[in-house]
Amino acid sequence: MHKIIVCLKRVVDYNVRIRVKPDGSGVITEGLKMSINPFDEIALEEALRIREKGGAAEIIAVSIGPDDCQQQLRTALAMGADRAILVQTSTELEPLGAARSLLKIIEREQPELVLLGKQAIDDDCSQTGQMLAALWGRPQATFASKVEISDQAVRVTREVDAGLELIEVDLPAVITTDLRLNEPRYVKLPDIMKAKKKPIETLTLDSLGADTAVRLRTLKHEAPTPRGKGILVEDVPALMAALRERGLSA
Amino acid sequence: MSRILVIAEHDGQHIQQSTARCLNCAQQIEAAGADVVVFAAGDSPVAAEAANLAGVKRVLLVAQAATGSLAAVLAPQIVALAGNYDCILAPSTTFGRDLLPRVAALLGAAQVSDIMAVVGPRSFKRPIYAGNAIVTVEVPDGQPVIGTVRSASFKPVESGAGAAIETISVNAEIPAHTRFIELQTGSSDRPDLQSAKIVISGGRGLGSADNFNQLYALADRMGAAVGASRAAVDAGFVPNEMQVGQTGKIIAPDFYLAFGISGAIQHLTGIKDAGTIVAINKDSEAPIFEVADIGLVGDLFAAIEEMNKQLG
DSSP: OOEEEEEEOEEEOTTSOOOBOTTSSSBOOTTOOEEEOHHHHHHHHHHHHHHHTTSOSEEEEEEEESTTHHHHHHHHHHHTOSEEEEEEOSSOOOHHHHHHHHHHHHHHHOOSEEEEESOOTTTOOOOHHHHHHHHHTOOEEEEEEEEEEOSSEEEEEEEETTEEEEEEEESSEEEEEOGGGOOOOOOOHHHHHHHTTSOEEEEEHHHHTOOOOOOSEEEEEEOOOOOOOOEEESSHHHHHHHHHHTTOOO | OOOEEEEOOBOSSSBOHHHHHHHHHHHHHOTTOEEEEEEEOTTOTHHHHHHTBTTEEEEEEEEOOSSOOOHHHHHHHHHHHHTTOSEEEEESSHHHHHHHHHHHHHHTOOOEEEEOEEEETTEEEEEEGGGTEEEEEEOOTTSOEEEEEOGGGSOOOOBOSOOEEEEEOOOOOOOSSEEEEEEEOOOOOSOOTTTOSEEEEEOGGGOSTTTHHHHHHHHHHHTOEEEEOHHHHHTTSSOGGGBBSTTSBOOOOSEEEEESOOOOHHHHHTTTTOSEEEEEESOTTOTHHHHOSEEEESOHHHHHHHHHHHHO
């Protein structure tokens, strides 16, 4: 393979507990720690492993978002991506707009493989990879837990509700990654220094000419309804009694 | 009136309960019900099962090879049918989550993922940030409503009067670039995790695959399905299809009993619609106790043994 593109979304770090704004207009993200979407980090790690086994020549990390996304792209370069592209925009895109924008990059770069996470942990949509594959007219292999590359095709093991599904897709293709595909490497200091010399190309979203119009109207945000306070019991007989009281008939 | 198409999920033999839950959502959008499309072998019993669900106006059977349910194969066929509908729904299971965005993109439409409540015919609630916030979104007039339905939020519809089954053919170009090879599935006689009334789950605290046998014994005594936390799956104690949580299965049993599960936010996302949550853990500070209705601080193996005895 000549090229793998890895798509990375900048999201609120998974350890941060999010809160809804009092006026319901959104969630509070100001000042929070931001990271690469963990599923996208797994996608990048997989690309690096494919390259290390001689399966790819170049890895390009792509992100769409504000200037601050450069931080996450620098991390990607430090992990081992060869170069990065930032599609700059201050507006938040829906998955369809993101997929249409990524398609423009793909048409320019002509990668054989596109890797990205199965979902972003902020909007939890789980749409972008599938939409990209559809617009590109290429195969999709979602929720990947194992990726085996051969000359023209890729065998992907998918984590599905019934178990593990094995499919084969021709290249080029889009693969979305699940948690158990790999464990991303830690970035070492010398790699961070080296990454500073790697290029990040910046494009404006408008320059791509993709239709990124927002389609859904967001009416309000709210906190989830909390569950009522529970009780602590001393022992198993008390536990069983409490369960029977609630209608457990076993 | 909204014309709705529900995409049936099935395993070739039986329709999945996720489809019946999806139909409940459809009925809340449009009381008159929905058409259900079944992609299956011509002689599959799935279409007849679909026809017996309440809220089904008619079943469209699109006959095809029985192997797999590839999004690349199904999406163009659904797009060919889409012109007759204002709303297309699929369960938010790995089946629907794989398929529907491909359909939406081909239609140039936005998708509402994980519908958890119907606010109006075009507005829906959905969880974001692993359920830590709920957003209400509206699909503006003139756009199709394309949505995946969160199974845990909707009860399955009951049996209906029996709808007509029409075998149809669709005019779509089916790509050959994606091929199904095989499905490995753990065979188990226990109830299905996503439709069971009682679910017993084990976490890292179980310590080994062997120790899960004690949990299986208890589950069999209670007629329960068995689930697991991500930690237990990552440790290799149990296969991935048992995982409950944000990246596993999102479930809503009447009773959920968690043994040795600390309760990471991603796990809690998968169980917060359960009727009664029971937590048994030796660490009284474990976050699972914050959502549990009944908590027992103590050794989980002793508890399992004692429960087995009590139920004996």
